Each structure stands twice: as C-alpha cells, then as structure tokens.
Amino acid sequence: MNIESNVLDEQNVLRLSLYACSGFVLLALGFALLTGSDSILFDGIYSLIAFFMALLTLKVANLAERPDDERFHFGYTAMEPTLNLFKSLIVIATCVFAVVAGVNRLRAGGNPANYGIAVIYGALATIGCFAVAWRMHQRNRQFRSDLVGTDAKNWFVDGLLSSSILIGFAGAWLLERSAFSEYAPIVDPVMLITMSLLVLPIPTMILISSLKEVIHQAPAATVVDEIEQRLLESLIGVSYDHVEFRVRKRGRDLYLLVHIVVSDSFTRETISQLDDIRRHSQKEMQRWSPAIVMDILFVRDRQLAD
Known part of the structure; x- marks a missing residue:
C-alpha cells in the first residue's frame, strides 16, 4: 500500500470519528x-470534547504530511504527540471535575433521574461507541497512525463510560421497584464518580x-x-570501527541519527560512494519500517560521534 493511499485512509477514518462524535453529542445531550x-x-460533555479534538486531529493529520519548510525545519510530525498530550490533559481534567461534581451531588442526597429512558441511552x-472503536482499530492495523490509534482508544473509553451507564441505570431501574427505592437517587452520582475513576488510567x-x-x-x-x-x-560490507546511533519517535516518524566511525581500511573516496x-x-x-527517517554521518574521530 503506497503512502498516498495510507494518508487518504487515515483522513477517512478521522472523518468517521468526527461524524460519529457529532452524532453522539446530540444523542447524549438530548437524553441528558x-x-x-x-x-x-x-458522557455528552466527553463526546463534545472528543468532537473538537477530532477537528484538531484532522487538521494535524493534514499538517503532518507537509514537507519541512522555513517555519518548521524538521517538518510537522512533532505536532502529533503534542496534540495527543493536549487531548489527554483535557480528558484528565474533565474526569477530575466529574469526580468532584459527583461527590458534591452525593453529599446533597443524590440525583433522581428517569432511569428507564436512561437505559435506552446506555x-x-x-453499541455505537464500541462499534466506532473497533472499526478505527481495524482500519489502523493497515497503516499504523498514532492519531487514529489515540482516537480509537478514546472511543473505547467512551464505550466503557456508556456501558457503565447501561449497567448502572438498569440496576437503578430495578432498585426503584424494590424495597430499597430510597437509595435509587444515589446511583447516578456514584456512577459518575466510578466512571471517571475507571477512565483516568487510559488518558x-x-x-x-x-x-x-x-x-x-x-x-x-x-x-x-x-x-x-x-x-x-544494512551496513554489511562497510568497513567501520563503531556505529553510534540515536533514536527518537516523532509522531508518525522514527528518526535515526547515525554516526559511522570508519576504519583505516575504509576505501570510499567520493561523496557519491558515501x-x-x-x-x-x-x-x-x-x-x-516505512516510518524511519535517517541521517547518516561518516567520521574518523570517534569523539565526534559521542
């Protein structure tokens, strides 16, 4: 599969995430x-955040394919981990806020909700969140994009949120019809706290x-x-005393800086041969690995490679 096809596939999958986010925002806020x-x-606020993050992700995916220029001498791929860092911070902050809100609601005596309708939402x-996460994960196995991989994880997190809502509200609906109905209002804030704490490890x-x-x-x-x-x-046939290399992952790129300390028997004499x-x-x-980007330098003094 060529690079152009991979880029097109990546952006199509990110658009799927964007469209799904907009649908889930409307669904969650309406049921709320x-x-x-x-x-x-x-859950709706989480999906709303995911929607705006999907817009940014699509923009960064386009930028990451640009070559280096006068403003960004090493290209735009470094924006990918920066965006993922920003997205994870936003999700963590949202979860912490939700825990605090849940504790306050619990201290106030709970929150009576229409659990029957809530079960339908759950x-x-x-089903929707896990379906999108599975689809993105399957497509990402073809082209290995960090942006798509992170989005797939976020959809999986949203699926966990929704499944916990489904289980909790189903239990609360049954609780309302039992001898312990007075405890039903605390189910909603307890679930809010539990969901937030369960989600935190992934971001x-x-x-x-x-x-x-x-x-x-x-x-x-x-x-x-x-x-x-x-x-x-890959350097078999080259006469060297030592090879020093440094590696860093930069978004979708894996960058290698290689110093080859040539030996006395090194016979290449022209730049073309190098x-x-x-x-x-x-x-x-x-x-x-197609993601590898390399710079190779030839030196005789080993200190220049250290």
Whole structure:
C-alpha cells in the first residue's frame, strides 16, 4: 500500500470519528435533558470534547504530511504527540471535575433521574461507541497512525463510560421497584464518580507516552535493540570501527541519527560512494519500517560521534 493511499485512509477514518462524535453529542445531550442524569451529561460533555479534538486531529493529520519548510525545519510530525498530550490533559481534567461534581451531588442526597429512558441511552451509546472503536482499530492495523490509534482508544473509553451507564441505570431501574427505592437517587452520582475513576488510567497512559515523545525520550529498549540489529545488517560490507546511533519517535516518524566511525581500511573516496551507502541503508531500514527517517554521518574521530 503506497503512502498516498495510507494518508487518504487515515483522513477517512478521522472523518468517521468526527461524524460519529457529532452524532453522539446530540444523542447524549438530548437524553441528558430527558432524564436529568449527570452521568449522561458527563458522557455528552466527553463526546463534545472528543468532537473538537477530532477537528484538531484532522487538521494535524493534514499538517503532518507537509514537507519541512522555513517555519518548521524538521517538518510537522512533532505536532502529533503534542496534540495527543493536549487531548489527554483535557480528558484528565474533565474526569477530575466529574469526580468532584459527583461527590458534591452525593453529599446533597443524590440525583433522581428517569432511569428507564436512561437505559435506552446506555444501550445505544454502548453499541455505537464500541462499534466506532473497533472499526478505527481495524482500519489502523493497515497503516499504523498514532492519531487514529489515540482516537480509537478514546472511543473505547467512551464505550466503557456508556456501558457503565447501561449497567448502572438498569440496576437503578430495578432498585426503584424494590424495597430499597430510597437509595435509587444515589446511583447516578456514584456512577459518575466510578466512571471517571475507571477512565483516568487510559488518558494517563496516553499522556505519559506523548510526553516521552515531546521531550525526545528514546523508544523502548526492545525497539532500540531491533533497530540496532537491522541497522548493522544494512551496513554489511562497510568497513567501520563503531556505529553510534540515536533514536527518537516523532509522531508518525522514527528518526535515526547515525554516526559511522570508519576504519583505516575504509576505501570510499567520493561523496557519491558515501551517498550509495546512505541510500542502501535507508532502503533496507524503510523496508522494515516505512516510518524511519535517517541521517547518516561518516567520521574518523570517534569523539565526534559521542
């Protein structure tokens, strides 16, 4: 599959997320008015945030495909982890606010809601969110986009929210018809607190992962080890004493800065011959991972590589 096709597929999937977000915002806010439920209102606010984030994601996906220019000498791919970092912070802040609101509502005696109608919302939202998350995950397996992957995780989170609403409201509906009906009003704030706490680990993990890219931390040791193995294989036939390389993940790109400390028996004499080595090595590395971007420098003094 060529790069142009991957870009088109990525943007089509992001548009799917955008359209689904707009539909879920209307669905959640409408049912929140009908039921008076804080949990559904939170779900609607979460979807509204996701809608605006989807707009930003689509814009960043377009920017990430631009070549470097006078303003951004290394291209626009660094915007991807920055956006994911921003999105995760927004979700974390929303969850914390929801926990505080749930605690306050609980201290006030709870929140009576129309649980029968809320169950209908829970069923529709759960099916819809998990369907969108599954579809985005399946499509992303074809082109490995961080933006699509993060959006798929967000939809999965929204599905967890909706499924907890469905289970909680079904229980509350049964509770209203039992001898313990006086406890039904506390179900809504308890669910709001529970949902928010269950959701927090996912944006927190996205935050940590994105922060590592923003501060240029090297990828996992297993990834670096595999890169080293494949890099050295691509340099078979080159006489060198040492190869020093540095790796950083920059959005969809995996950037390698390689210093080759040539040996005394190194016989290349022209720039064209050095370029042949660069082209061959980059071709072999990109055959393994098309996301790789490389700069290769040839030095004789090892201190210049350290």
